[in-house]
Amino acid sequence: MSETSPRLFIVSPHFDDAVFSCGALLASYPDAAVCTVFAAPPAHEMHTEWDALSGFGSAHEAVHARTIEDNNALAALDAIPVRMPFRDGQYLDSPSISTLAAALEEIIYGSTANTLLMPVGLFHSDHELVSDACCEVLPRLAHLAWFGYEEAIHRRQPGVVEARLEELARRGIVATPARPDALHTIDPARQAILKRHAVNAYASQLRAFGPHGCDDAFAPERYWQLSMTHRPARHAGK
Template sequence: MPDAAPEASIPEVLALSPHLDDAAFSCGGTLARLADAGWRVSVATLFTASVPDPRGFALACQLDKGLPAEADYMAIRRAEDAAACAALGAAPLWLPLREAPHRGYESAPALFGPPLDPDPAEAALLDTLATLLRERRPALLLAPQAIGGHVDHVLLVRALRALQPAAPVLWWRDFPYTARSATPPQPFADSMDVLPEWSAAVDPARKQRACAAYRTQLGFQFGGEAGLARALAAGGTHERFRTADPAALPALEPRAA
């Protein structure tokens, strides 16, 4: 579970990441910028539980990263996340929920289809998020828009919206899904697209260093570190967000038409 709440005198930015890499990939530059400006920055990743003796599709998701069956895949990924967060000036928090392949999603298409009814993580995610927000009392939240439609991202957006947190939310664009298609699935487009889009300038080199820490993902996602560099460069020097309250983050600028 998360550490004790931070000192009240230091405002906290809390990024809610479905997986161990989502926040760094999608808004790592903004997190680094906020850390440099004196905010306390934390990245809470929800689906990080180690699962002994994975089988079927869950095991395949480990083997296709070049890891042996006996490896603790999530322990390796948590270590990568610690290195990435250190590069950004953020503190990692790891929550004990299981990723979708360990909850009955048995294929890649299933990961991007409708959530199971019921999904065993849905109620646990709601409770976990409620506890996290109560204990941390963040001044600002960053969270995914669930672009791409991955079920773990979708469940996180659902839970956060249900909780209606007091802190303003910056909804980030989910990379690399935004880079894979000109028209990726956007399950929450009706509610997200009515919010103004804003952007924040970032240090591309620093973001790339943080993202490169997720070494188990680079070959599968990008074809290697050079592919990561190309994908990040194609995304430009700004990170984009939807938010109803841009005044919550002075670093934001209206997105140019």
């Protein structure tokens, strides 16, 4: 890979988000890093509705099994797992935006990435938290190429993409439709096969979402190139 080729670092709120939303892209870029933010189990054993829907009897069992699923999915795409020590919202111990931003900045800065993909921040509070933290980091690491990816499944909620893009604009972040892999692709049929194999590795989440609940993961992926304006847009009347 040449020095000008993208070296991808994808920030994934949960174990499955990067593959569900960017799996075809990952299939084109072996050795991309996938950084899962909420990869730690709760400090104490607990039981949640989502873990039960996923087929688990406890949170610790869920995180252990989902880590294995994620390892298998990323291996199918030749991606490199990076895991952060934070807990997702269902475990009632979410980090602050500033804490998460500082940790993300450190891990991104220490990587060899030149292209960063972050969730747009759709619908789910964990996704919005991670996106907000990435927005804090973007101006400080503006030498990277930044892209936002629309999170599969959540992007189907009416109006959420438009609302989030408006929020980014208020923060001074311009979002332009674009693809990180515009000049580097593999055969689309092979992309689709590799992505489907990776998605199917998340058996517990397919179970929780139910029949056809993850169909959107196989729809075309959508990306936005992100850049800073000189200053954030002002709210009306201010």
